[in-house]
Amino acid sequence: MAYLDNSATTRPHEEVLRVMWEVYADHYGNPSSIHTRGLEAERIVRGAEEVLADMLNASPEEIIFTSGASEANNIAIQGIAKAYRRKGKHLVTSTFEHSSVLETMKALEKQGFEVTYVNPKANGMVSVKDIGKAIRKDTILVSLMHVNNEIGTIQSIEEIGRILGPGTFLHVDAVQGFGRVPLDVRRMGIDLLSLSGHKIMGPKGIGALYIRQGVRVAPVLYGGGQGHGLRPGTENVPGIRGLAEATRLWEVHGEEWSVRVQGLKEQMIAGLQGVGEIRINGDLERAVPHIVSVSFADVPGEVLVHSLAKEGVFVSTGSACSSKHKGSHVLHAIGLDERFREGTLRVSFSPMNTQRDVEMFLEAIGKVVPLLQKMKRRR
Amino acid sequence: MLLIRYGEIGLKGKNRPMFEKKLVYNIRNGLRRAGFKDFRVERKRGRILLSMSSVLDEEKAEAELRKVFGIVAISRVRQANSDIFDIQEVALGLLKGRQAGTFKVETRRTDKRFPLISPEVSRLVGGYVLENTDNLSVDVHHPDVVVDVEIRQEGVYVYTDSIRGIGGLPVGVNGKVHLLLSGGIDSPVAYWMSLKRGVEVEPIHFDSHPFTSERSREKVIDICKVLAGYTPESVALQLVYFTEIHKAIVLDVHADLGVTVMRRMMFRISEQIAKQRNGLALVTGESLGQVASQTLESMAVINDVVRLPVLRPLVGFDKEEIVLRSQNIGTYDISIRPYDDCCSLVVSSSPKTRPNLEQVLKAEEKLDVDGLVAEAIEKTQVIMVDRKGIESD
Known part of the structure; x- marks a missing residue:
């Protein structure tokens, strides 16, 4: 075989399964509980934030955990649109994004936003120049994938980051690049970044969203305040631990x-x-x-x-x-x-x-x- | 207790006891397969009585009985003593607590030993109910509910609310047929229509994996699961290995005759399977003129390879009617799952709507028809499918 x-998805690494088993069996507390079991679980989540932040050159407070990259993309794009709609109602993306980006954009168009879809070139690259041309005074967000999931081309994120003015945020769907290709959100000028666990030998049902400090994202989900109020619901602690372990493995190997x-x-x-x-x-x-x-x-x-x-x-x-x-x-x-x-x-x-x-x-x-x-x- | 009435089979003269026995058998088996344990089925003068240990079971059994062919109506019944006062009490018990409305009582008295005649019984029972309820009134022409009182030698039965069964004939009384089952909307409906006429049906599916998806096999099994809800026994799905034939047709037969030759191969195989397994006819989900291949000319050329009768129960239906039926049967949502043979390599963009037999025969000369058919049959698997899935031995 x-x-x-x-x-599509990877078989989880044995180390990942091992650490998740431990969390399921022993550290089953709810991070919001005020007792010892809760504290243990909270430490696991904090620890995972650090691992991810290290990998991205971000700080731990800038990481929230989601159910996967689709959810992260939704929270990021809808959240920016909602928070900055008074500054502008224009967004830029490419025509070969993942459906969780394209469908979110379509939904925003129905709510009165304008979206410019930039076509990639025949070599599978979105040209920095084309992005530059698409940007207007009222553009609040550029969303672009780091690595295309069907043909594997690495997009020129850093160059695009450089041409964006302070009023235009850059969101990167990094599902296929995270772990496999170096990513540095500071150097590359990335404001928001989505990633997923199961594409890097981590578990399914877990992902994360990096949001640069100072970027306002309005909530699209409401609940108990977890994930800085953006991703409510009891944390998937075993999944978070598994994602962190997978990330660590990629950092080392x-x-x-x-x-x-x-x-x-x-x-x-x-x-x-x-x-x-x-x-x-x-x-x-x-x-x-x-x-x-x-x-x-x-x-x-x-x-x-x-x-x-x-x-x-x-x-x-x-x-x-x-x-x-x-x-x-x-x-x-x-x-x-x-x-x-x-x-x-x-x-x-x-x-x-x-x-x-x-x-x-x-x-x-x-x-x-x-x-x-x-x-x-x-x- | 549930009272089960059957219609058509009452008309069948000398065969009647056989039909009745079959229906009782089917009811028993159906209930047993649905997981019921404590029940008794009895046949009594043109009726079937089903007694269950609890009323809750009765409600669930009702749902099962609505899928048994041969049943025309089902009513919940209370038994009363052969005594007018007891009949009054039982009738009141059935109506009490109902929403406001109108009713009437209808009495049939076959036990002539009972001292009151039918109209008297109706009047006395109706009067008693009126006196003891405050939201009901009598309407003999258009009542909301009819209370039936049957006074028979073996007992007195009082019932209301008969629900309709699906009718038809008990499955098995008319022998066995073999049906060509695809994953589409039509053939499961043809299956159901055949069951309705009292035949046992064995589906034949032609599996071209890897030219079709493994999921289309799953789909056919899921369809059989639904159909098994209407049959007294589990469904014996014949899964024919069709890959080699598919390949041979694509490689050696001109595209515009591909579908015709493919159907002819399917018919040949089906007839042989039917002969081996005592099938008396073939059934297809074809309708006339729906797609290019379903013309009379095309049917004639396809039919030419078999001698068994080929039944096409959907021939009189429009597509909308078929869709509606498939929704009611419960197979529609499975049939519209996207992975059927959409990638089938055989389908040509311009199939011949009026194929000519000579051309087809000539085209088939390039194929080792007998060898291919024999191989396909030899590699056919029989999969027993019940309501919950594949049965393992």
Whole structure:
């Protein structure tokens, strides 16, 4: 079995499971309780804030925990819009963001906000110049992902941070970059940043939002005041502990893991050269090591995924034909030809993957792709 | 106690005892499969009586009985002694605590030993209820509720509120058929319609994984779970290995004949399965003219490969009617899940609406039809599905 769908989710690291077990079994208190058990739990949460803050070069008070990145994106974007609507009603984002950003933007448009959607270039990069052009006097927020989840390109966040005036905040959806690519919110000029646990061998159901001190975010959820009043509800202490542990592991091993994974990526791309008409999407010079987006001509992506699964190889496609438009909005946004768009696979690695996994993938591809191409071309 | 009435099967002359026995069997089995333990089902002169240990169970059993084919109406019944005073008390008990409204009493007396004639009983019971309640009045033409009093030799039954059953014939009295079940909206409705006419149905699903999603197999099993709620036994799903045939058709048959040839292969396989398993007919969810392949010409060419009768119970329905039925049956929400064979490689953008038999025969020459059919049947799995899922032995 070769699990190569780590951008969908990862298998949690054993250390993560171990520390979470401990919290579930022993430190089950509610951080809001005033007794000893509560205090223990609160310490775990404070400790986790520190770990995340260290990783981002932020301070612990700037971190709140959420149920995941989708929730963090919602709280950030809606919260800024709500808090600064008198300053301006214009927001800027790109057309290849995650749906939790795009749908939030759409909802804001219905509430009278204006949103400019910037198209990425064919190399999978949003140009800094295009962002600059989109910004107006009344722009209150630019929201951009750090690493694109389908093609893996690393966006020029730092440059964009530099061109924004003091009245325009920068929100970064860092789900695919956090842990894997260095992030420094101070240096990069990031005001808000969302991240998720389960993409970095942490648990599901946990994420975090960094909010720079001094940035006002109006609450969109109401309750007991946890998470600086922005994310009420009893803290998911085991999840928080697990996220912190995963973060710590990346802090310690990240560099070594990146090198290993980069090796797997190169092995894979080299191996794919023999398979006939293919495209590797996104600028390889500016992409993360763990994502390979490859398109095969004249292959139905969904059938390809099922066929690979039958061979024990698990990957994903951006072109589920159940979705209305053929192919993903990301591949659409980078202008990939339809013949290739339909047959696009996203292969994504975790540090647990091996060269054998890549070999299995290549063997399965060699077996399945020619047959599907033949079948498709007969139609 | 619940009183169960059945209609159509009362008309069936000499077969009647067999039909009745089957219905009783189906009721028993259905209740048992739904988890009921303490109950008794008796057949008495054109009625079936179901006694349960508690009234709470009665309410739940009612819901089950509404899914048993052959039942026309179900009423909750109280038994009274063969004595007018007791009948009055029982009737009052049934009506007391009801919302204000009108009622009438109807009496049927088959036990002629009872000293009062029917109109007298109705009058006495009605009068007693009127005297002892303050929010009810009598309306003999359009009452809100009818109180039925049945005076029979074996006992006196008083009941109100009969709810309608689904009618039809008890499943199993008309033998067995095999139905081609896709994940779509139509074939589960055809399944239900077949059950309604008293046949036992074994569904056949053609599985083309990996050309279709594993989730579409799940979907078919989920549909069978719902359908198993209407059958006296669990559903014996025939899961046919269709991948090789799918592949062969795509590679060797011209695209615009693909669907026709595919359907012919499905029919061939279905007929053989039916013969092995004592099926007397094939059933499909086809309707006329709904999609390009469902023309009379196309049906003729497809039908050409089988000798068993092919029943198409949906032929008289519009799409809206089918959708409505599927919603009532409970399969609609499953059928509209997105992963069906949308990626099917066979579907051509321009299928032939009027395929010609000669062309089709010529196209099939390139296929090892017998070999493919034999392989598909050999690799067919039978999955027993009950209301809660797959049964393990």
